[in-house]
Amino acid sequence: MRISRRILAGLATASLAVTATSCGGGGTSGSFDDTVTVGILHSLSGTMAISESTLVDTEKMAIEEINASGGVKVGGKSYKIEYIVEDGASDWPTFAEKSKKLIDQDGVPVVFGGWTSASRKAMLPVYESKDAFLYYPIQYEAQECSNNIFYTGATPNQQSEPATDFMYKRSPAAGGDFFLVGSDYVFPRTSNTITKAQVKQLGGKVVGEDYLPLGNTEVAPIISKIKKALPEGGIIINTLNGDQNVAFFKQIQDAGITPSSGYYVMNYSIAEEEISTIGPEFLEGHYGAWNYMMSIDTPASKKFAKSFKKRWGADRVVADPQESAYNMVYLWKQAVEDAGTFDDNAVREALVGQKFDAPQGPVEVMPNHHLSQTVRIGEINAEGGFTILEETGVVLPQAWNQKHPSSKGFACDWTDPSKGEKYKL
Amino acid sequence: MELLLDSLFNGVAIGSVLLVAALGLAIVFGLMGVINLAHGELMMLGAYTTYVTQLIFKLPILKPFYNSYIIVSIFLAFIVSGVVGILLEKTIIRKLYGSPLETLLATWGVSLILQQFVRSVPLAYGTGLVISLLIGLFLPSTFPYKIKESINFKYFKFSSWIFAALTGVLSGSLISSSVSKLSRASARNVDVTAPSWMRGQVEIIGTTFPKTRLMIIIITLISVIAITLFLNQSAWGMRIRAVTQNRKMSDCLGISTEKVDIITFGIGSGLAGVAGVAVSLLGSVGPNVGGNYIVGCFMVVVLGGVGNLLGTVLASFGIGIMTDLIGAGRLLSIWPDMPLPLSNTINFFATTSMARVMIFALIVIFLQFKPTGLFPQKGRMVEN
Numbered sequence: 004m005r006i007s008r009r010i011l012a013g014l015a016t017a018s019l020a021v022t023a024t025s026c027g028g029g030g031t032s033g034s035f036d037d038t039v040t041v042g043i044l045h046s047l048s049g050t051m052a053i054s055e056s057t058l059v060d061t062e063k064m065a066i067e068e069i070n071a072s073g074g075v076k077v078g079g080k081s082y083k084i085e086y087i088v089e090d091g092a093s094d095w096p097t098f099a100e101k102s103k104k105l106i107d108q109d110g111v112p113v114v115f116g117g118w119t120s121a122s123r124k125a126m127l128p129v130y131e132s133k134d135a136f137l138y139y140p141i142q143y144e145a146q147e148c149s150n151n152i153f154y155t156g157a158t159p160n161q162q163s164e165p166a167t168d169f170m171y172k173r174s175p176a177a178g179g180d181f182f183l184v185g186s187d188y189v190f191p192r193t194s195n196t197i198t199k200a201q202v203k204q205l206g207g208k209v210v211g212e213d214y215l216p217l218g219n220t221e222v223a224p225i226i227s228k229i230k231k232a233l234p235e236g237g238i239i240i241n242t243l244n245g246d247q248n249v250a251f252f253k254q255i256q257d258a259g260i261t262p263s264s265g266y267y268v269m270n271y272s273i274a275e276e277e278i279s280t281i282g283p284e285f286l287e288g289h290y291g292a293w294n295y296m297m298s299i300d301t302p303a304s305k306k307f308a309k310s311f312k313k314r315w316g317a318d319r320v321v322a323d324p325q326e327s328a329y330n331m332v333y334l335w336k337q338a339v340e341d342a343g344t345f346d347d348n349a350v351r352e353a354l355v356g357q358k359f360d361a362p363q364g365p366v367e368v369m370p371n372h373h374l375s376q377t378v379r380i381g382e383i384n385a386e387g388g389f390t391i392l393e394e395t396g397v398v399l400p401q402a403w404n405q406k407h408p409s410s411k412g413f414a415c416d417w418t419d420p421s422k423g424e425k426y427k428l
Numbered sequence: 429m430e431l432l433l434d435s436l437f438n439g440v441a442i443g444s445v446l447l448v449a450a451l452g453l454a455i456v457f458g459l460m461g462v463i464n465l466a467h468g469e470l471m472m473l474g475a476y477t478t479y480v481t482q483l484i485f486k487l488p489i490l491k492p493f494y495n496s497y498i499i500v501s502i503f504l505a506f507i508v509s510g511v512v513g514i515l516l517e518k519t520i521i522r523k524l525y526g527s528p529l530e531t532l533l534a535t536w537g538v539s540l541i542l543q544q545f546v547r548s549v550p551l552a553y554g555t556g557l558v559i560s561l562l563i564g565l566f567l568p569s570t571f572p573y574k575i576k577e578s579i580n581f582k583y584f585k586f587s588s589w590i591f592a593a594l595t596g597v598l599s600g601s602l603i604s605s606s607v608s609k610l611s612r613a614s615a616r617n618v619d620v621t622a623p624s625w626m627r628g629q630v631e632i633i634g635t636t637f638p639k640t641r642l643m644i645i646i647i648t649l650i651s652v653i654a655i656t657l658f659l660n661q662s663a664w665g666m667r668i669r670a671v672t673q674n675r676k677m678s679d680c681l682g683i684s685t686e687k688v689d690i691i692t693f694g695i696g697s698g699l700a701g702v703a704g705v706a707v708s709l710l711g712s713v714g715p716n717v718g719g720n721y722i723v724g725c726f727m728v729v730v731l732g733g734v735g736n737l738l739g740t741v742l743a744s745f746g747i748g749i750m751t752d753l754i755g756a757g758r759l760l761s762i763w764p765d766m767p768l769p770l771s772n773t774i775n776f777f778a779t780t781s782m783a784r785v786m787i788f789a790l791i792v793i794f795l796q797f798k799p800t801g802l803f804p805q806k807g808r809m810v811e812n
Contacts, residue, residue, distance in 0.1 A: 050716060053616050187781045216781045218720045220711040221445065223438050223641075224755035224780055231761070246617055250711030257638035259629055280712065282619050 035074050035083035039345060041066070041335075042105035043086050044116030044126075049093025050245070054324070055118045057276065058140060059088060061325040062115050064314050065332035075336050078343050084336075087111065095125040102129045102137070112345040113138060113335055115328065120144060120189050127152065136347050138335060140327035142271075142294075144193035145373075148402035148415035148424050153354060154373045155327040155334070157294050159197050160401045163240075165378045166269050166292035167198050169393060170238045171205050174290070176267045180210045182229050184251070185242035187214035193407070194242050194271065200406040215243060220250035226258045229266075236265020244272060252285040262288030274322035275388060283387040294376040295326035295363040296389040307362035321362075330361045334368060355418055365397070371415040373400030434635050435758050436749070441641040443748020444648040448706050449721045450728040450740055451651055452699030457726070458735040459672045460692055462521055463528050465535040467725060468718030469542035470513055470697045474505035474704020475713040478620050480551055483607045495623040498705070502647065505701035511562050512542075513697020517690055525689075543715040552610040556600020564592035617714035626709075644706045651702055652741060655695070659737070668692050672735065731791055733801030742802060747787060755783030 043062050045055035066084045069075065075082045087109055089101040098117065105111050106129070114130075115138045117123045123139055130137045130151040142156040171177060181202050185191025191214060199209050211232040213225045229239065239260075243251055248270075260266045268289040275297050278286055297308055297320055307329065311321045334357050339345055342353035357368045366374045375397050381389025403410035403425060416422040449471060456464050478501040484490060485497035516538060524531045546554065567588040568576075575584055604611035622640055629636040659665040670678040671688045679685050700718075707717060728747065732739025753759060757778030760771060777786045795801070 213779050214781050216784055218716075219780065219784070220707075220720065221442055221751070221780075223442050224752055224783065227434065227438055227752070227756045228778075231756075246712045246714060246717075249617070249619065254638065254640075254710060257627060257629060257640050259636065280617055280619065282621065284621070 034081070036080040037082050038085050039075060039082045040085045040087060040109060040111055042102075042109065042111040042114035042116070043088045044091055044098065044101050044105060044114050045088075045118065046093040046122075047088070047090040051091075051093040051118055054245075054276070055091070057319075057322075057325055058115075058118065058328045060315050060319075061311065061321075061328045062086075062332055064311060065329050067314075068310070069332070069336055075339055077339060077345065091116070091122060095119075095121045098122040099125045099129050102126050102135075103133075106130075106133050106135045112136070112339075112347065112350070115140070115331060115335075117141065118324070123147075123152070134347065136351065138331040140331055141324055142327075144190045145400075145402055145404055146193060146407065146410055148371055148373075148417075150351070150372070150417050150424070152372065153331065153334075153368070154400075154402075155331040156324070157376060157378070158373055158400045158402060159194055159404050160406075161294065161376050161378055161398045162292050163194050163198060163271055164201060164406070165393075165395055165398070166271070166290070166380060167201050167240070168205070169292075169380045170240070170267070170269050170290070171202065171207050173393075174238070174267055174269075175262075176236060176238045176265065178207070179237035179265075180208045180233055181238045181240060182210060182232055183212040183240045183242075184225060184229075185214050186244040186247055187216045188244070191242035191244075195240070196408075197404050197406045198240055200408065204406070210237075215247055215251075217244065217247075220247060222251050222254050225251075226255060226260065229255070229260060230258070233266065236267075239266060239268040241268050241270045242272060245277075248273060248277060249281050249285075252281055256285055273383075274324065275320040276322045278383060278387045279320065283383065283385055286383045287385050289383050290380060290392075291383060291389055292378065292380050293323040293389075294378060295321075295323045295361075296379055296381050296391060297321055298381070298388045298391060299363065299379070301362075301364070303360060303364075304362040326362050330359055330366060330374070333359050333361075338368075351417075367397075369400055370418040371400060371402040372417060373402055375399050431758070431761060433633060435752055435756075437635070437637055437641075438752040438756070439749030440645060440745060441748070442751050443745035444645045445706060445710070446721075446724055446728050446747060447741060447744035448644065448648040448651060449700075449703040450725040450744060451648075451655065451737075452696040452703065453725045454729050454732070454737055454740040455655070455699065456693060456696035457729055458737075458740070459668060460689065460696075461528070461734075462525075462693070463532045463535065464521075464696075465532060465722065466516065466539040466542060467535075467697075467700050468720070468722040469539040470509040470700035471704040471707065471718035471721060472542065472546065472713075472715065473509050473512055474701030475620070475708040475717050476546060476551065476554075476618075476704075477501055477505040477508045477701065478705045478708045479618050479713050480555055480603075480610060482620055483609055484603070487606060495625055498623060498626065498643075498709075502702055502705050505705045506698040507562065507701075508558050509701025509704065510694045510698030511558060511565065513700070514565060514690055514694045515561055516697070517693040521693065522686075522689065539719070543719075546715050547615040548613050550604060550611055550613045552604030552607065553600040555603055555610070556596040556598075558596075559599050560592040560596025562592075563595055564589045567592065615715065617712040619712055620708040622709055640709045644709060647702065647706050651699060652737070655699065656737060658695070664688075664691055727788075727791060731794070731801055733803035733805065735805040736801075736803040739801055739803035747791075750787055750790070751783055754778065754786050755780050 043059055045059050046052050047056055066086055070083055073081055089105060091098040091101060102114060105114050113136050117139045118141050120143055126137060127149055137152045139152055140155050142162055145158040183195045185195060202209050211228055213228060270291045273291050274293060308321050312319055337357050338350050338354040342349040355368050355370050359366050364377045366376055369375055378395040378398050379391050380393040381391045384390045402415040403413040405411055412428050413425050414428050415424055453467050456462050481497050481501035481504055485494045520534050524534060568585045626639050626643055629638050667683045667688050670683060671685050675685055728744045729740055732743035754777050757774060759774050777783055
């Protein structure tokens with residue numbers, strides 16, 4: 004009995020030590036009147052750690068930048084931002100649990116966190132029941148609009164719809180048939196439902212669709228189906244996740260499914276980070292669609308990439324999810340300063356209408372808690388980046404997709420109490 | 429004809445990946461009865477060995493031989509995974525023979541340790557560690573008989589471990605200073621690029637086949653033939669079979685069962701390493717690469733009948749061909765005008781994820797009727 008108690012005590016001290024070291028920010032310097040502590044909640048271990056840790060790095064950088072320029076100014080006082088980083092461990096219930104801890108125990112006014120839709124769905128009830136506020140930075144399938152979440156990633160109409168349009172009308176495979184490939188979970192299936200409706204509207208044809216179970220890398224049956232459905236080449240829309248892309252591109256290249264033989268793949272989950280992992284030699288000539296691409300030639304974009312490299316190493320890259328994460332920290336700061344308080348309800352009200360000169364160009368918070376953004380179509384080049392081919396104007400976010408049969412004709416507006424989460428247009 | 433050939437090739441290609449992954453397990457689980465959940469991680473070590481070999485062959489001295497790195501890495505992967513397997517047997521599994529549940533938990537723990545190991549230790553030092561393990565484990569056995577029998581042998585053994593550690597550290601730092609990619613730990617998945625002669629496709633009787641797939645089929649074939657010859661023709665193979673059939677009697681007859689266990693486990697683990705080379709050609713190499721195959725491996729071994737290599741071979745090709753038939757909707761092209769309800773059903777299952785569901789369902793049904801698999805083990809072991 005005594006031993007087990009001792010072990011328990013040891014574990015407790017160990018976990019305390021971990022929490023203590025995970026508190027960042029350092030000591031308060033003299034120039035600030037006070038401090039405010041925010042929560043950062045991403046996976047630092049497990050399968051998602053590779054992707055999500057880049058967001059933690061970006062959010063830390065944004066906070067450091069804000070602190071360096073005088074912190075958050077509320078009611079005539081300047082606050083230094085400190086942060087508590089929690090590990091979601093690639094495990095969705097852990098995200099909910101850690102959210103509770105951040106809100107109840109640490110009393111943070113805001114949590115920046117999440118990557119997968121599964122983690123967001125797990126956290127949503129926590130934030131709604133405690134009326135707290137989560138900022139979520141990833142491009143996702145939409146069909147959700149919570150008063151307690153602020154979404155800075157793209158909705159399908161800000162990524163997949165312009166991309167499908169480009170592929171069908173202006174790509175080298177214009178007018179060709181579509182084949183849809185994705186990992187088997189909610190984002191690819193929802194995204195492909197929208198794509199199918201859109202292709203039908205455009206007058207095109209979807210000749211096949213297949214989903215690979217997560218973790219499975221056997222794509223031989225998919226390749227034979229693609230070859231059967233698109234014997235002369237065509238358009239492939241790819242929503243595969245993570246490593247499955249490596250298996251897919253390695254094997255389709257070996258099977259002769261390449262741009263030179265008339266097959267063009269449009270990718271929704273491959274950004275600069277993934278290109279360097281997969282290898283540009285497998286991806287060259289295929290396409291991607293994002294709001295932010297590292298090759299954007301504006302001072303704001305270059306500054307963002309440069310400061311990230313300076314802070315975290317010259318071999319690091321920035322990509323769309325990181326840009327979203329960067330924007331949300333700044334938008335929160337602006338909203339807090341406008342509201343004049345850290346109180347959630349006031350900040351939420353002040354948030355809508357916030358404008359920010361983001362690395363991708365100007366963005367604005369819409370009444371549905373999503374961002375208006377610019378959409379870019381790029382061709383993957385041999386250097387591992389995108390050659391930007393097209394750039395839309397500012398596209399307004401649709402929380403409820405207008406092409407998806409279940410949400411057509413609905414919208415979301417949190418500024419008008421009579422409308423709310425889902426109202427008929 | 430072309431369709432049939434295509435389907436057969438695809439089935440064999442999928443099956444051979446399963447087979448090469450399950451072959452080591454068929455030995456460890458089938459012959460020794462050890463439920464080794466770290467089997468996938470031994471594969472992962474093989475895949476990382478391929479990656480390290482590839483980078484080392486990019487060094488100026490070895491550059492002219494770059495095209496052959498994949499052949500070299502097959503042998504290296506066998507050795508690396510084999511050595512780690514032997515260490516695993518000597519330290520953990522040996523104490524747990526006869527208690528499957530504890531073995532299962534212990535090897536699962538080992539699998540987590542190995543995954544975290546490749547995430548947080550620079551690969552160069554990982555290589556150094558494997559080199560020192562290799563020397564430490566095998567150097568003492570090369571000493572002349574006189575020294576081995578002497579009373580001071582433990583000192584010799586100890587000093588050989590010191591030598592091994594030094595060599596390991598030295599080679600680790602040598603690699604880390606010459607290949608910068610290996611000098612830092614990274615949880616990021618890495619990529620093995622097949623040499624140019626293995627990329628693209630070949631044409632056989634009017635249809636085209638990817639070369640990497642052919643390579644995997646060849647690796648698998650050679651492994652199966654080699655292991656069958658070893659088990660059936662060599663003296664140690666005979667001893668392994670003897671111990672499998674009746675451990676106590678073999679012990680009485682003077683077979684060192686301890687040595688047999690080490691060799692069997694070492695070979696099983698080494699084969700996992702070879703499988704790692706094969707899967708590195710198909711996808712990316714990461715800490716979780718082996719874990720994705722572990723369920724499939726057990727499935728194949730159980731379906732084939734525990735302890736029977738031929739069963740494992742037939743089961744993996746069977747599953748491969750079924751996966752292709754169902755997943756790619758082949759039946760529809762063989763019989764295009766089948767009745768509507770039937771074709772709708774087939775279409776429903778003609779996606780990769782539904783095909784998997786179907787395969788698992790079929791296996792469950794099959795095992796209801798033949799719980800011991802295709803070729804159940806006969807002989808004394810069954811009676812125990």
